[in-house]
Amino acid sequence: MSESKSGLGRILRAAAARVPEPRTAHRFLNRLTHPLRVDDYSSLVYPLWSSRELRGEVVSVRREADDAVTLVIKPGWGATPTYRPGQYLGIGVLVDGRWTWRSYSLTSAPTSGRGEYSVTVKAMPEGLLSNHIVGTVEPGTIVRLQAPAGDFHLPSPTPDKLMFVSAGSGVTPVMGMLRSMDRRSGQERFPDVVHVHSVRTREDALFYDELLALERTQPGYTLHLRVTAEEGRINAAQMSELVPDWSERPTWACGPSAMLDELDEHFGASGREDLYVERFTVNRDAGASGGTVTYGSTGKTVELDGATTILEGGESVGVQMPFGCRMGICQTCVVPLEDGHVRDLRNGTDHGPGERIQTCVSVALGDVELNL
Numbered sequence: 471m472s473e474s475k476s477g478l479g480r481i482l483r484a485a486a487a488r489v490p491e492p493r494t495a496h497r498f499l500n501r502l503t504h505p506l507r508v509d510d511y512s513s514l515v516y517p518l519w520s521s522r523e524l525r526g527e528v529v530s531v532r533r534e535a536d537d538a539v540t541l542v543i544k545p546g547w548g549a550t551p552t553y554r555p556g557q558y559l560g561i562g563v564l565v566d567g568r569w570t571w572r573s574y575s576l577t578s579a580p581t582s583g584r585g586e587y588s589v590t591v592k593a594m595p596e597g598l599l600s601n602h603i604v605g606t607v608e609p610g611t612i613v614r615l616q617a618p619a620g621d622f623h624l625p626s627p628t629p630d631k632l633m634f635v636s637a638g639s640g641v642t643p644v645m646g647m648l649r650s651m652d653r654r655s656g657q658e659r660f661p662d663v664v665h666v667h668s669v670r671t672r673e674d675a676l677f678y679d680e681l682l683a684l685e686r687t688q689p690g691y692t693l694h695l696r697v698t699a700e701e702g703r704i705n706a707a708q709m710s711e712l713v714p715d716w717s718e719r720p721t722w723a724c725g726p727s728a729m730l731d732e733l734d735e736h737f738g739a740s741g742r743e744d745l746y747v748e749r750f751t752v753n754r755d756a757g758a759s760g761g762t763v764t765y766g767s768t769g770k771t772v773e774l775d776g777a778t779t780i781l782e783g784g785e786s787v788g789v790q791m792p793f794g795c796r797m798g799i800c801q802t803c804v805v806p807l808e809d810g811h812v813r814d815l816r817n818g819t820d821h822g823p824g825e826r827i828q829t830c831v832s833v834a835l836g837d838v839e840l841n842l
């Protein structure tokens with residue numbers, strides 16, 4: 471049955487959009503439909519209607535570059551209508567029969583209604599989900615969602631002066647913040663924003679035309695585009711020359727680890743505590759040996775190398791563990807370590823028995839047992 475042609479589909483769509491779930495009735499219906507659940511039937515008619523998980527439908531796919539696309543996602547029942555510009559969204563996509571989860575920064579500006587989410591995904595070399603999304607995801611694809619989250623967002627009220635430093639796909643959360651400030655500029659003044667953005671080539675620059683247009687329409691916004699293939703990477707000292715009043719600007723930065731580490735050091739050396747960073751990736755080369763990981767009472771074990779995280783290893787043998795950002799940000803994945811040692815990929819810190827570890831950024835240092 472085509473959902474767009476079906477009156478019932480339209481009715482369910484409206485219900486899913488507006489009506490809070492009557493929990494008692496839902497429980498009663500679940501008893502009637504046992505052993506299947508109400509969701510199992512309703513999903514057949516309207517795939518976005520689920521009370522068990524957040525779902526979304528990809529309603530459009532816009533190509534931003536050869537290796538990058540923007541997905542516009544219409545959220546289903548229960549989705550958080552508002553979020554802070556700069557936050558990320560957890561997205562699960564079915565790849566070869568398995569739901570594969572990653573985080574993506576919201577590039578859309580929040581709206582007051584239910585709205586739609588947009589994220590921009592750049593294919594990473596050998597990256598599982600990013601290549602799948604950029605290569606194959608089409609409008610109509612149903613995805614699973616986690617509510618928007620993260621501390622990388624502008625405070626309220628927005629400071630009068632600020633700076634963004636971004637590189638490559640690290641422009642995505644900045645884009646969400648800029649679009650939001652642009653949208654709000656009818657009601658409040660667009661702040662004094664300096665944006666230092668690095669790209670390898672001009673063709674690689676995501677949203678370049680939109681950033682240039684913003685510079686024309688918002689006098690408060692200044693873009694410094696650094697093309698690294700022509701001018702080399704910008705270092706912290708050059709950045710200070712480019713933005714002479716950088717010390718007066720709270721700064722939000724997102725890009726490769728090396729750039730963020732250098733900025734961190736530069737701000738730290740000046741006693742600054744107003745640098746906020748978002749990291750998309752960790753360096754997996756932490757010199758860990760790997761080992762056999764035992765997932766507590768599940769009894770499952772897996773042999774892992776020193777670059778595969780404890781979370782990924784568990785998923786590969788069907789152990790469902792809690793997770794959120796998958797990048798050491800949200801603490802959702804924390805579990806106690808029963809035996810053995812692990813290394814944190816972000817900073818090389820080792821953890822031993824009795825400590826609580828973040829499985830999404832921890833790799834095995836020899837044999838390990840989790841307390842699950």
Ligand SMILES: Cc1cc2nc3c(=O)[nH]c(=O)nc-3n(C[C@H](O)[C@H](O)[C@H](O)COP(=O)(O)OP(=O)(O)OC[C@H]3O[C@@H](n4cnc5c(N)ncnc54)[C@H](O)[C@@H]3O)c2cc1C
Nearest residue numbers: 572573574575591592596597598599600642750777778797
């Ligand atoms: C808060 C947040 C926001 C983000 N926002 C964006 C965004 O807006 N846009 C965007 O494009 N990305 C964003 N990311 C990154 C995104 O979540 C994914 O990490 C990215 O798309 C890569 O996923 P993947 O499945 O393609 O790669 P993966 O398969 O996870 O691999 C990533 C890299 O690690 C390597 N790797 C994987 N497993 C191993 C292993 N066992 N041993 C050695 N190397 C390995 C791969 O070769 C690859 O280079 C964000 C991340 C976070 C945490």
Ligand code: FES
Nearest residue numbers: 794796800801830
């Ligand atoms: S999943 Fe967020 S910290 Fe591990």
